[in-house]
Amino acid sequence: MSTVKVAVVQAGSIVMNxxxxxxxxxxxxxxxxxxxxxxxxxxxxxxPAYPRGMSFGAIVGSRSDTGRNEFLRYAQNSITIPSPEIDLLGNAAKEIGAYVVMGIVEKDGGTLYCTTVYFGPDGSLLGKHRKLKPTGSERLIWGEGDGSTMPVINTPYGKIGSLICWENYMPLARAAMYEKGIQLYIAPTADARDTWFASMQHIALEGRCFVLSCNQYSTKDMYEEDLLENEDIKKMPHEITRGGSCIVSPLGEFIVEPVFGKEEILYAQLNLDDITRSHFDFDPVGHYNRKDIFQLIVNEKKQ
Incomplete structure (x- = not known):
């Protein structure tokens, strides 16, 4: 199919629930x-949420019982694969006959992962991607993914795949996605800084793909009441994440400009022929890919 209607959901979690x-x-x-x-x-x-503002009671060389209990709560509200929650999400995708790309905290053994899961219009779980490198304090709560969960999935609407948040600053991770022919590049994030949007435009231009960047809009109203007593959260402003979701064309132009200050679903009708049109100028895996000079090796084995 040459066209596809996409929906980028900018909304806030019910934190830790x-x-x-x-x-x-x-x-x-x-x-x-x-x-x-x-x-x-x-x-x-x-x-169950990006736990913005929470320190989990950790400083260099020390952890606290309070922080361990916060991690326990986070783990108890995370999702295993398979699970009833995965079934519910798959059934929802099947009911409307759409592909759904969902960000979850995945629990596997005693480790939590920042994971993107893909559901098909038949409700099946098509694949998942675990964040390769948690950033900063995220390393306290999330483990590292490996190359076995970097799918680019064929759909009738083009090839879809995802890198999460600051993975999008990893040049070789992007290159791996381009090599797999990604056409709908999905960039879920927790970064709402102004500098993020230049990166989304650059990736669209570099990869000659559509970029769907998706962030939460969240306020303290979305935290469970007892969490508002957390000393770290008390220090935060009422608007915790301002949003900034957007949709970018293969020529780096905003189809939907960043949206701030509200929950909203961003819609766009995309013409996949625009990707081929953009290849006239540049193709990162075609006539601009000098394989006689550069080689990319990706270890896709499960570690």
């Missing part, structure tokens, strides 16, 4: 389905 966050996700999937979206994209770790 798996059940309520799943329910909110299901409602948003239905809403996008009513608008006949073919591909629906959610932010980084939408379920």
């Amino acid at each position: 798996k059940e309520k966050s799943v329910d909110k996700a299901l409602q948003l999937i239905q809403e996008a389905g009513r608008e006949n979206a073919n591909i629906i994209v959610f932010p980084e770790v939408f379920i």
Whole structure:
């Protein structure tokens, strides 16, 4: 198919509450389905949340019992694969006949991962991507993914794949996605700084692909009431994440400019022929790929 309708969901989690966050996700999937979206994209770790502002009681050389209890709560509200929550999300995708790309905190053994999961319009789990390198304090709570979870998935609407947040600053990770022929490049994030948007435009130009960048809009109202007593969270402003989701063309132009200050689903009808048009100027895996000079080796074995 030469065209696809995409939906980028800018919304906030119900922080540290798996059940309520799943329910909110299901409602948003239905809403996008009513608008006949073919591909629906959610932010980084939408379920059960990006725990912005929380220190988990850790300083260099010391952890606290309070922090361990916060991690316990985060783990208890994370998602295993398979699980009833995965089934619910898959059934929601099947009900509206769309692809759904969802950010979750995945629990595997005693480790949590920042993970993107892909659901097909038949409700099946098509694949997942675990964040390769958690950033800064994220390293306290999330493990590292490996090359076995870097899929680019064939769909009737083009090839879709994802790098999460600051993975998008890893040149060789991007190059690996380009080599796999990515056409709909999904960039869930927790970064709402002005500098992020230049990166999204650059990636679209570099990869000659559509870029769907998806961030949360969240306020303290979305935190569970007892979490508001957390000393770290008390210091935060009411608006915790300002949003900034956007959609960019293969020529680096905003199709939907960054949206701030509200929850909103961004919609766009994309023409995949625009990718081929952009290749007239530049093709990172075609006539601009000097394989006689440069080689990329990707270890896709499970570690």
